[in-house]
Amino acid sequence: MLLSWTSAVVRSAEEPLLAAGVPLMERAAFALHGQVLRVLRARRGRVRGARVVVLVGSGNNGGDALHAGALLARRGVQVTAVTCAARAHAGGLAAARSAGARVVSLVAGGGDGGRGVPTTTVEAAAGAAAGADVVLDGLLGIGASGTGARGPAGALVEALRQTPRSPHGPVVVAVDVPSGIGVDDGTCGGAVLPADLTVTFGGAKPGLLLPPADACAGDVVVVDIGLDLAAARPAVARLAPEDVAALWPVPDRHSHKYARGVLGVVAGTPRYPGAAVLCAGAAVLAGVGMVRFVPDAPTGRVDPGDELPPHGDGGPLAAAVLAARPEVVVGQGRVQAWVLGPGVDPHDHARRRTLTDALDAAVSDGLPAVVDAGALDQLPPRVGPQVVLTPHAGELARLLRARGEPVERAQVEAEPLRHARRAHELTGATVLLKGPTTVVVGAGGAVYAQADGPAWLATAGSGDVLAGILGALLAGRSQEVADDPGLVAALAAAAALVHGRAAHLANPGGPVTASAVAEALPATVAAVLGANGGARAAVAERRGRR
Ligand SMILES: NC(=O)C1=CN([C@@H]2O[C@H](COP(=O)(O)OP(=O)(O)OC[C@H]3O[C@@H](n4cnc5c(N)ncnc54)[C@H](OP(=O)(O)O)[C@@H]3O)[C@@H](O)[C@H]2O)[C@@H](O)CC1
Numbered sequence: 001m002l003l004s005w006t007s008a009v010v011r012s013a014e015e016p017l018l019a020a021g022v023p024l025m026e027r028a029a030f031a032l033h034g035q036v037l038r039v040l041r042a043r044r045g046r047v048r049g050a051r052v053v054v055l056v057g058s059g060n061n062g063g064d065a066l067h068a069g070a071l072l073a074r075r076g077v078q079v080t081a082v083t084c085a086a087r088a089h090a091g092g093l094a095a096a097r098s099a100g101a102r103v104v105s106l107v108a109g110g111g112d113g114g115r116g117v118p119t120t121t122v123e124a125a126a127g128a129a130a131g132a133d134v135v136l137d138g139l140l141g142i143g144a145s146g147t148g149a150r151g152p153a154g155a156l157v158e159a160l161r162q163t164p165r166s167p168h169g170p171v172v173v174a175v176d177v178p179s180g181i182g183v184d185d186g187t188c189g190g191a192v193l194p195a196d197l198t199v200t201f202g203g204a205k206p207g208l209l210l211p212p213a214d215a216c217a218g219d220v221v222v223v224d225i226g227l228d229l230a231a232a233r234p235a236v237a238r239l240a241p242e243d244v245a246a247l248w249p250v251p252d253r254h255s256h257k258y259a260r261g262v263l264g265v266v267a268g269t270p271r272y273p274g275a276a277v278l279c280a281g282a283a284v285l286a287g288v289g290m291v292r293f294v295p296d297a298p299t300g301r302v303d304p305g306d307e308l309p310p311h312g313d314g315g316p317l318a319a320a321v322l323a324a325r326p327e328v329v330v331g332q333g334r335v336q337a338w339v340l341g342p343g344v345d346p347h348d349h350a351r352r353r354t355l356t357d358a359l360d361a362a363v364s365d366g367l368p369a370v371v372d373a374g375a376l377d378q379l380p381p382r383v384g385p386q387v388v389l390t391p392h393a394g395e396l397a398r399l400l401r402a403r404g405e406p407v408e409r410a411q412v413e414a415e416p417l418r419h420a421r422r423a424h425e426l427t428g429a430t431v432l433l434k435g436p437t438t439v440v441v442g443a444g445g446a447v448y449a450q451a452d453g454p455a456w457l458a459t460a461g462s463g464d465v466l467a468g469i470l471g472a473l474l475a476g477r478s479q480e481v482a483d484d485p486g487l488v489a490a491l492a493a494a495a496a497l498v499h500g501r502a503a504h505l506a507n508p509g510g511p512v513t514a515s516a517v518a519e520a521l522p523a524t525v526a527a528v529l530g531a532n533g534g535a536r537a538a539v540a541e542r543r544g545r546r
């Protein structure tokens with residue numbers, strides 16, 4: 001699991017160490033220079049003679065970068081430090097100079113309190129950076145205010161962004177965070193320099209995990225500088241396969257299909273059966289005990305308010321589901337969790353009635369439920385966190401507008417966490433906001449950000465598969481969810497991980513269909529369980545034999 005902490009939490013973890021004279025900056029710089037050496041070796045074999053341009057802001061982030069530059073210069077790297085503000089970290093500047101680094105400034109008399117640093121232009125600095133092996137971005141760290149670098153630093157970032165990227169261009173290594181991101185909220189509004197690698201100190205920062213800023217972080221390497229963050233509350237978490245293995249319901253010898261969880265599904269319409277097929281099929285393939293697919297009451301044969309027949313013939317929609325997945329059971333019955341709404345057309349009155357009946361039943365029984373697509377508009381004003389909403393950005397904006405918040409899709413995309421959190425506050429539900437990086441907000445302040453799938457996953461029906469996976473998980477862990485509704489957010493994040501990984505597995509590096517993602521689920525779950533669940537399953541198996 002990758003955990004992240006806000007700037008304020010990191011600062012308060014630093015304080016006692018700094019007061020005790022612990023050389024945090026030296027530790028950070030040493031680790032940073034080690035990462036740059038690794039990049040240089042991978043890129044060109046030799047370190048000596050490599051060119052590194054260090055971008056230096058006014059604060060300690062620039063100090064880290066300058067000290068790392070000094071260490072690199074001592075290894076024979078040609079280091080050019082470009083200071084971008086009226087002041088620069090004095091100790092770092094002195095170290096870089098005495099190690100033989102060249103120092104220039106974008107600000108006349110800048111960087112060095114007017115001690116005669118040669119000035120350069122934004123164009124010249126950008127040109128030097130473009131010709132370097134590595135650009136070390138030490139413009140802004142956790143002390144950045146607002147999003148986007150301003151002033152000369154901002155101008156340089158803009159110029160670097162204009163430089164066309166090529167495979168021969170420099171590797172950009174961000175110091176602590178890519179300069180200019182919203183460190184705590186993941187916003188990415190102004191001038192931000194995207195990195196290939198971010199070397200972050202003490203613990204990751206939320207903006208490295210949260211969309212849209214996470215797209216600027218590249219690979220994230222967390223460096224231990226001795227901060228004690230164990231007792232501090234993380235802001236955002238990202239699950240790894242081993243975390244998902246620990247969450248996944250694995251059967252043992254005593255398991256039977258009902259004990260493993262039965263999932264009720266209301267999805268699709270007779271006109272659009274695809275969502276029903278994909279959602280119910282994904283739940284089966286993710287390993288649920290049983291799927292009950294709920295068809296509509298046969299028109300004209302049942303009075304409003306009557307119970308549905310326990311085993312109606314189900315009509316063409318159920319026939320389509322059964323043709324694809326004969327394992328599915330059609331009809332009403334006891335379930336441990338629900339998936340409601342994928343592909344349900346609100347203009348189909350019979351389907352909408354079935355949906356609202358099931359939604360009412362799920363909410364009044366307190367059962368875990370995935371509320372997706374067509375069901376989002378039917379959500380009661382308040383529900384518990386065992387209900388998971390799974391909107392994409394447009395659907396979340398609509399849900400918020402329906403609750404009096406004037407929000408457009410673009411605003412949700414610019415600040416996914418803020419809006420997902422708002423929807424959680426307003427509805428009480430756990431919210432899984434789909435996108436390139438999926439954000440989950442749940443009970444007790446839980447926040448997850450999962451970036452597991454390829455962009456190929458943005459394909460019709462993909463969300464229906466995700467809903468089925470999550471439904472299977474909720475059905476399988478319904479007992480634990482009843483005891484701890486906070487678990488729902490972790491399960492939602494786990495579903496997003498498996499969904500994304502299944503897309504990679506379905507066709508590595510190429511296009512996928514939603515059906516192919518669903519078909520890849522059994523192998524994906526097996527691979528994820530292999531992270532530590534192989535051992536777990538073996539233990540469960542042994543226990544079962546006793
Ligand atoms: N504490 C420690 O010992 C350790 C800290 N560590 C390192 O320190 C980093 C934090 O350092 P920090 O606090 O000095 O903040 P940092 O981000 O470098 O600069 C902030 C300055 O930039 C300016 N500025 C602000 N916003 C701006 C904008 N949008 N656009 C342009 N300029 C802007 C503003 O200056 P002003 O403009 O007001 O003069 C502000 O004062 C941290 O990320 C890590 O790398 C590690 O060494 C581990 C030990």
Ligand SMILES: Nc1ncnc2c1ncn2[C@@H]1O[C@H](COP(=O)(O)OP(=O)(O)O)[C@@H](O)[C@H]1O
Nearest residue numbers: 392434435436454455457458460461462463464
């Ligand atoms: N650029 C992207 N990269 C990776 N995953 C994406 C991207 N865009 C969307 N996704 C994922 O694809 C799925 C799309 O779901 P959704 O919008 O509900 O599609 P549909 O309604 O067609 O099923 C979500 O799980 C989302 O997280």
Ligand SMILES: [K+]
Nearest residue numbers: 137140175179
């Ligand atoms: K930085």
